[in-house]
Amino acid sequence: MPMDDVAQFDQGFADLDVTTDILPIKRSGNPISTKKKKKPITATPILHFLSTQSFASPFDINMAVDAGYKVVVPHTGVRLNDTQALVQDAIFSRPPEHGCRTAIFIGGKDALMALDMLTVAKTSLVPPFQLSALADPGGSFTTAAAMVACVESVYQKKTSRTLDGASVAVFGATGVVGFASAVIAARSGADVKVVSHIGLAALEPLVSAAKKRFGVTLKPVLGGRDSDKGKIVANADVVLCAAAAGVQVLKAKHFEKSKRTVVIADVNAVPPAGIEGVELFDFGRPIGKRGLLSVGPLAIGDIKYKTQAGLLRSMLRTDQSLMLDFNDAFAVARQLVRKKAR
Numbered sequence: 613m614p615m616d617d618v619a620q621f622d623q624g625f626a627d628l629d630v631t632t633d634i635l636p637i638k639r640s641g642n643p644i645s646t647k648k649k650k651k652p653i654t655a656t657p658i659l660h661f662l663s664t665q666s667f668a669s670p671f672d673i674n675m676a677v678d679a680g681y682k683v684v685v686p687h688t689g690v691r692l693n694d695t696q697a698l699v700q701d702a703i704f705s706r707p708p709e710h711g712c713r714t715a716i717f718i719g720g721k722d723a724l725m726a727l728d729m730l731t732v733a734k735t736s737l738v739p740p741f742q743l744s745a746l747a748d749p750g751g752s753f754t755t756a757a758a759m760v761a762c763v764e765s766v767y768q769k770k771t772s773r774t775l776d777g778a779s780v781a782v783f784g785a786t787g788v789v790g791f792a793s794a795v796i797a798a799r800s801g802a803d804v805k806v807v808s809h810i811g812l813a814a815l816e817p818l819v820s821a822a823k824k825r826f827g828v829t830l831k832p833v834l835g836g837r838d839s840d841k842g843k844i845v846a847n848a849d850v851v852l853c854a855a856a857a858g859v860q861v862l863k864a865k866h867f868e869k870s871k872r873t874v875v876i877a878d879v880n881a882v883p884p885a886g887i888e889g890v891e892l893f894d895f896g897r898p899i900g901k902r903g904l905l906s907v908g909p910l911a912i913g914d915i916k917y918k919t920q921a922g923l924l925r926s927m928l929r930t931d932q933s934l935m936l937d938f939n940d941a942f943a944v945a946r947q948l949v950r951k952k953a954r
């Protein structure tokens with residue numbers, strides 16, 4: 613080959629782009645593509661479900677998948693001191709720019725433990741690595757937020773007042789929904805009584821935690837006897853019932869001497885109603901001789917569902933770490949209720 617031809621060949625080879633200029637080679641009958649494909653690196657949305665129970669709630673798993681998470685991984689029997697290792701395992705597996713495609717959902721049935729785990733999750737982040745987390749044990753924080761938001765709307769429409777200064781009684785306050793409802797109402801300015809039928813000792817840790825963690829005062833009262841219930845109700849503007857499913861805590865007779873109560877709400881969807889007369893879809897329906905304004909469990913449930921879905925989606929859409937609890941849930945629930953009430 614003449615030298616000029618060799619030089620021309622060498623130059624031509626140097627100018628080749630092997631991804632576009634070389635003819636496709638067939639392997640097993642399939643040609644290699646000759647086109648450049650520069651696909652953006654995408655990170656699959658993953659939710660790690662940390663449950664302190666022996667199982668992860670199917671309700672919350674379904675919610676996460678419907679919200680857009682492609683992979684949901686349950687971790688059961690998780691303890692507080694497991695949280696840091698789980699969080700750091702999750703964040704270091706992905707480059708920082710994809711960190712917010714990873715989220716943690718904290719479930720279980722212990723409100724205070726869930727809040728502690730959320731705090732540990734936040735302090736376990738190592739910038740620039742990140743992820744987001746939502747604490748909603750047993751769906752209680754979003755349920756509580758929805759109940760208070762619905763009640764606030766009905767109460768304000770009737771009285772032209774907010775919950776600031778209102779007297780609120782919470783039955784079933786030893787449960788996670790009852791405790792969260794009490795704290796949310798108190799943070800909204802209400803004077804809150806938390807009611808127990810099993811003794812004041814059961815309320816002491818919750819009252820102490822509310823004061824220490826959130827700076828609010830919850831007043832513990834006994835409500836096991838009919839006479840106790842009647843007195844509590846008589847001095848309440850708002851009555852919230854978050855007792856165990858299928859247990860009727862308050863009957864119509866307990867409200868007979870109450871000239872003060874305006875709104876009653878019940879989250880129990882399993883018959884009988886936690887408060888006699890409350891129906892599933894009530895949203896400000898007058899009931900009884902005094903026309904108490906009723907808020908039912910499925911009206912609350914509608915807002916709860918949308919609130920939880922909104923919080924889950926917010927973790928998918930963020931480019932910064934979010935640490936979400938019932939305060940964030942209440943902010944979302946309020947917006948949803950206001951939109952519904954228009």
